[in-house]
Amino acid sequence: MKALVKKYAEPGIWMDEVPVPEYGPNDVLIKIHKTSICGTDIHIYNWDEWAQKTIPVPMVVGHEYVGTVEAYGDNVHDVQIGELVSGEGHLVCGQCRHCRAGRGHLCPNTKGVGVNRPGCFAEYLVIPVTNIWHCDPKIPKDVLSIFDPLGNAVHTALSFDLLGEDVLITGAGPIGIMAAAIAKHAGARNVVITDLNPYRLELAKKVGVTRVVDVSKEKLSDVISDLGMVGGFDVGLEMSGSPKAFNDMIDAMYTGGKIALLGILPSNAAIDWTKVIFKGITIRGIYGRMMFETWYKMQAMIQSGLDVTPVITHKFKIDDYKEGFEIMKSGNSGKVILDWI
Numbered sequence: 117m118k119a120l121v122k123k124y125a126e127p128g129i130w131m132d133e134v135p136v137p138e139y140g141p142n143d144v145l146i147k148i149h150k151t152s153i154c155g156t157d158i159h160i161y162n163w164d165e166w167a168q169k170t171i172p173v174p175m176v177v178g179h180e181y182v183g184t185v186e187a188y189g190d191n192v193h194d195v196q197i198g199e200l201v202s203g204e205g206h207l208v209c210g211q212c213r214h215c216r217a218g219r220g221h222l223c224p225n226t227k228g229v230g231v232n233r234p235g236c237f238a239e240y241l242v243i244p245v246t247n248i249w250h251c252d253p254k255i256p257k258d259v260l261s262i263f264d265p266l267g268n269a270v271h272t273a274l275s276f277d278l279l280g281e282d283v284l285i286t287g288a289g290p291i292g293i294m295a296a297a298i299a300k301h302a303g304a305r306n307v308v309i310t311d312l313n314p315y316r317l318e319l320a321k322k323v324g325v326t327r328v329v330d331v332s333k334e335k336l337s338d339v340i341s342d343l344g345m346v347g348g349f350d351v352g353l354e355m356s357g358s359p360k361a362f363n364d365m366i367d368a369m370y371t372g373g374k375i376a377l378l379g380i381l382p383s384n385a386a387i388d389w390t391k392v393i394f395k396g397i398t399i400r401g402i403y404g405r406m407m408f409e410t411w412y413k414m415q416a417m418i419q420s421g422l423d424v425t426p427v428i429t430h431k432f433k434i435d436d437y438k439e440g441f442e443i444m445k446s447g448n449s450g451k452v453i454l455d456w457i
């Protein structure tokens with residue numbers, strides 16, 4: 117089959133011919149229809165320090181997809197051939213304390229599709245049936261193909277009560293913009309999103325945020341006064357991975373504020389801890405999606421009118437994958453979709 121392979125330990129990604137993966141008794145073989153490119157795939161493409169120590173070479177990469185069931189193993193009973201499916205990209209052990217207590221998203225033995233084992237940038241993918249998500253076929257396939265990052269946005273945004281609250285999102289990447297749409301949908305009062313990239317700030321306007329802020333030109337303290345807010349924001353969603361943005365956020369929080377951190381900060385990122393202490397701020401780290409509570413919530417929100425389609429800015433046929441990676445690398449895109457059929 118055709119697949120995008122991290123073939124060599126150097127920058128790049130290569131189209132190759134590889135065998136269709138074999139499936140075991142508990143597995144499902146999925147025929148891939150659409151995939152989308154994640155920031156993680158760009159790290160793998162660029163072959164940065166994280167990728168060099170994490171990604172086995174050669175390996176098929178990619179983890180955001182929608183497809184149909186092509187075949188399944190003998191122990192699998194609850195999927196249908198031809199059914200539209202996506203899947204949780206984190207494979208958990210099922211044996212540890214967290215897995216046994218229904219908190220699989222905290223499993224320390226997690227393995228990632230397209231990161232630690234073969235991924236979905238291919239004509240076929242194999243995952244265990246326990247990772248299958250049964251899709252609502254009324255939801256467009258483009259949207260289903262981005263359920264994985266939408267899940268990151270949903271898991272982060274719904275970490276704290278948003279109804280009537282003033283929410284600050286730092287980083288208007290695809291996940292930050294989707295989180296803004298979710299915060300509005302979930303009843304937040306003001307939703308303010310920051311970035312430095314004009315393309316992304318324009319894109320964020322399309323999901324109905326209260327205000328976009330270019331932090332190279334405007335101060336959050338001025339925005340807080342303009343909007344007539346008392347003291348600052350109630351909830352912060354850090355989605356840039358920038359220490360500067362995280363510090364801006366701590367300054368802009370009201371006392372008792374709550375912050376969810378999704379953006380992956382450098383390990384030596386420093387903040388002024390006295391502000392966290394004297395403001396009584398709660399900080400929570402977020403990894404992946406809840407299995408499968410986040411998936412039910414995101415499906416329900418899409419079914420009840422959440423529109424994340426503005427974040428899908430580019431679509432390419434798989435043979436034009438290089439263009440897709442280039443536009444994603446430029447930063448002047450939202451989600452980029454690659455069509456396999």
Ligand code: NAD
Binds near residue numbers: 268290292358377
């Ligand atoms: P992205 O890189 O596309 O977007 C990040 C945005 O932050 C960019 O638009 C960038 O211009 C902006 N930014 C940079 N410095 C800024 C600053 N000082 N102030 C405001 N904005 C600034 O990333 P994404 O795909 O949207 O993902 C968001 C973050 O979440 C990334 O850091 C990613 O690595 C991380 N992530 C974490 C998990 C997890 O499980 N914890 C999962 C997926 C993604």
Ligand code: ZN
Binds near residue numbers: 210212215220225
């Ligand atoms: Zn486990």
